[in-house]
Amino acid sequence: METRNTNGYLIIECHPDKQSHVLFADSGACAVTGSSLARLLSANPNQIAENHKIERIPLDSRHELWILKNCDDSPYQTVIEQLRQQNTELAEALSVCEEENRAKSSFLSSMSHDIRTPMNAIMGMTSIGLSHIDEKPRVLDCLQKIQTASTHLMSLVNDVLDMSRIASGRMTLSEEPFSLADMVHDITIIVRPQAAQKHQSLQIEAEKIYVERLIGDPLHLRQIFVNIIGNAVKYTQAEGSIRVTITQRYDDQHTKEPEKIWLDFLCEDNGIGMSPAFLEQIFVPFERVNNSTINQIEGTGLGMSIVKSLLDRMGGSITVESEEGNGSRFHVSIPLTTVPNTANEQPLPTGQTVLIAETLDSRAQQLAEYLQDGGMTAVHLKNGTEVVTWLTEAQYENRMPCALLVGQELSDMSALNMAAHVRQLAGKDFPIIMVADADWVQIEYRATRAGINGFVPCPLFQSRLFATLSELTYKAQQNSGGAPDLELDYSKYRLLLVEDNALNREIALELLSLTGVQVETAENGLRAVEAFEQAPEGYFDLIFMDIQMPVMNGYDAARKIRQLPRKDAASVWIVAMTANAFVEDIRLSREAGMNEHCSKPVNEDRLHEILRKRFSRKEP
């Protein structure tokens, strides 16, 4: 017996151009509508819909199942439920497929754009270069642009390969000891030039770091961090700011396992930010922020997805907060295994004072804390003039600090200008260590000439500070005690000192003896030529040549040596050591075949600089 509480079912055939009609009706439908089957089959479905509560379920593109609701105990209920479920799943699967398809189409479209962009640059620049082949700077400029475009093209291909490797499960993570300081330093070197190009302020700070030696996969960690910071640089406007902080924390669950530690990485920028909709898609492969502001920004849209996949594999996590127009904030946490810190090779100058010349209070405070940890006392000044005053008084009162740590810029002058004066004031061995964000390779020449003899890169790590400080203070101590200079150990090299003045010879010998180099002397140019001629080939590595000498002057002697028919005559370094300081004198010494010029009175730093330049040395 059918009741009015039973649901009714209709199958409606829909025509886009014609009126729909009822294809099938069950008894429930007749009961609910109070119509005969024949009447229902000829009824207008729209009229039925107007008078009854209907649930419509699409069956295919042309058919719909209508449920005329009255009660639940239809014999088709289970089948319909299953159908409904399947339909939902199919719709979801279709949506996923369509989304993936859209993303892949978009990826292909953007990849072809992204590949075409550098390819266009390569082809265009090649063509410009060829048409200006006589203009060397123009060609050089084109080649540099081609190099940039090629590098970018390579990174695109690498990203795609990486993603493919992760997706296919072919990528394995390594477990090896590494230095956090080295890794962060490498990251800094990679990302800083990108930020500098856009005149952005990129601050990378290492905050609370308990253990610097860790076990993990440094290569992929670097990839994660470079990707995140690289994105921040890309999606932050010129002159914007990016701040990266790296800290460590012990996991509560692992308090009894000090070998486990979490590395927290936070990257905040004030760039273009992301919409909530995009934020949901950020880790989906091939997704990129798409708006007119950044359409010119290159990228595959794989970076964040690679980052997420790598972090998942490492047991880490990543969270993102962002607001469109107001920048983004990426927070990464990674569990790592620690390796106990090793002690410095040289002892730290515990109990001594270190002078800090730094404008940034936060940097000075961090330095002071590290120094305090190492048992040293810190004095902090911000001006070059204050530093010189303080050091003059300290020297006069015999309470010189064991070292000067100097930032890159001071309130009143550049650190290099101040360092040059302090070097004269405090003598050749006094450690002047630059602590700066700069790339040492870029500033090394100017810094060493100004008298800086050590460099600690920022972000600041205690291990690096202590290693440089202990090495230089130990060396200064050894030198003041007359022991051989360990860093400047050139004992395998031999030089010829040509100097007619006995006292000058003695002073130079004393200075050179600290380096361990083997020194032979000659009292005039002729003796020098004879000594060189009589020595076996390659015997002398360097010749310091006075210019004004009796019998034969330095220019003639250098010329004669260069003309000798032996292989080392052309290659041996000859350094003019003379009081003649005119520009022309430097030119004359070069014309006579000398490699360098060292003015008198002998500047000890210059002497050491020449030795360092000539003989291979450890990088700071």
Added chain:
Amino acid sequence: MQPYQEEYIANLKEITALASRSQTTSYSLSEYQEKLQHDRSLLEEKINRNIDLLRDGLFPLFDRLFEAPPEELAELEEFANALLNGKNELDGGLFCQIYQALLSHARHTKNRNAIIRCLYWLGIGRHHMCTKMVGIDLADIEHYMSQMRLCFTEAAAYLKYFDEIDDIDTKGYILRSRANTALGQFKSASAKIRLTRQTLQILRDEGYRENAPALPWDRYVYMTHQQMASSISYCRDHDMTAQDVTSIMESAHIVHQRQIEEAVGKQDAPPIRSAFSCAAIEYYCGMFTLEALLGRMEELMDHADTSRFSQENMYAVISLPAFYCQYLREYPEQLSGREKYLENLYRKVISYVEAFPKDEANEQIFFYLRQLSTTFIETAHSISYGDFQQIMLIHFAPDVYVHSQVVGKTAAVLCDVIVSEDSSFFDDIDQIQQIQQPAAKRQAVLDFAMNCGVFHDVGIINFISLFTRTARQWFDEEYEIIHLHTIVGSKRLATCASTRDYAAAALGHHSWYDGTHGYPDVYKRLECPCRQVVDVVGLIDWIDNSISRAWLYGHPQKSFDEAIEGALLLEGKRFSPLLTARLRDKAVVEKLRQTFVSARREAYRQLYEARSYA
């Protein structure tokens, strides 16, 4: 002093006289040229002699400095002090070299008093170098300012041990160093004022005074007030505090009162400098309007005696107009109605400069002219900035004037050759690219090249003494300072409409085509809107320096043919191959050779006429 030192000083004085050359009224043009040639030979002879004196006398002493007896060191110091005294600078570069060596010796022997004395004098020497850098941004010269300041700072640090130092001179050096720590440019004007204020407190401190009653404390205090009063133009700097401005006001008042008293005593007119300071202070305090201040300045300038060349009159005729122009630059609305006055003011300055005694080696006038060159304003009918600079060159650096004219004319000739082969060669210059008519385009290129050449060395005016009165080759440090002439010249030219287009030539004429060498770093060839002309000027400048001014750069003098060969050797490195390619054409080389000769002759004729007229 040793005989070689006395001879060096005597030569320096003769060289100064020869370099400034006497009036031409009694000579015909050919006699004038003959005289110039003769003077030039004498000059070179003296310079070579001085170089030999240093090589044979001074450098051997440097060589054995640590074993030199005290008497010899004392003579060396006496020699240095003759090279630079309070008023005149005979050879500031050598002065610094000697004091640097003496300081090394003092540090080596740990002689405290000698360290303090050498630091003071080295600081003074560097200060003289810094005064040549007026008008250059602090960022470009911070190195020199810091070098100077740190010498004074280190010497002043011994103030803490004032009580235990017995030597009265050393105490004086400490106090003077302390006062001098505020010399030069600062990142913050307030810091400069604060330092001067602290110095005043020290100088007024009875504790110090009782410890050294023989020192001229009042003079020190007065000079420090003068120093403070000279900072008046900083009053409106954003970081100045009310206390800073008050300090300047007090000092300006004290200096003014004292000068009025002195003037009354001498039955003289009240001094112009302090009268201006007082008026300016009243303006900065809101008691005067700018209109009133400018009016007061006009009165002071009008009362200046243009027939006398005292410090006071030089200040009134040249420096005060520089400040006047500075106000008009800052407040251009004040220029309206003052154009005529300004035009007359420039005329007065030029007449004054032309009447300035030729053999007078007074650094102060150069300092004031640097100030005016920095603040100069062009009006519709005033002398153009370019012409003003030309007059300065004719009067104070005739060699540079001749060189600039030669470079301008020869650059134009080379450009003419290029344009006849490739009319679009100089189309990197916008205004030239827009010209369609070939003859007009050619003329525009030639005019542009001529002006670039004529103005390329305008920055040398800042370093006149290094170019015209250095009686020897340059030291490395001086050579580095000379590099700044490119930056100064470019900045100067860029400030006025009539010369703005040629600023790039001043900036880039010492750069290398391949970018590997040369200076300054700020010149980026590929970014320069007229790099082809700058390349031309760089090439012709190098050739002319090689054949006529080689000694300045420490190179042996070359013949014209050797210079052309030299340029070809530097093809693609220092010089554009597009230009040096033309130097392989014998006809072009011959044309250039003739232009170098005729242009030089013509420049000397202009010089003769200008001087006869003056």
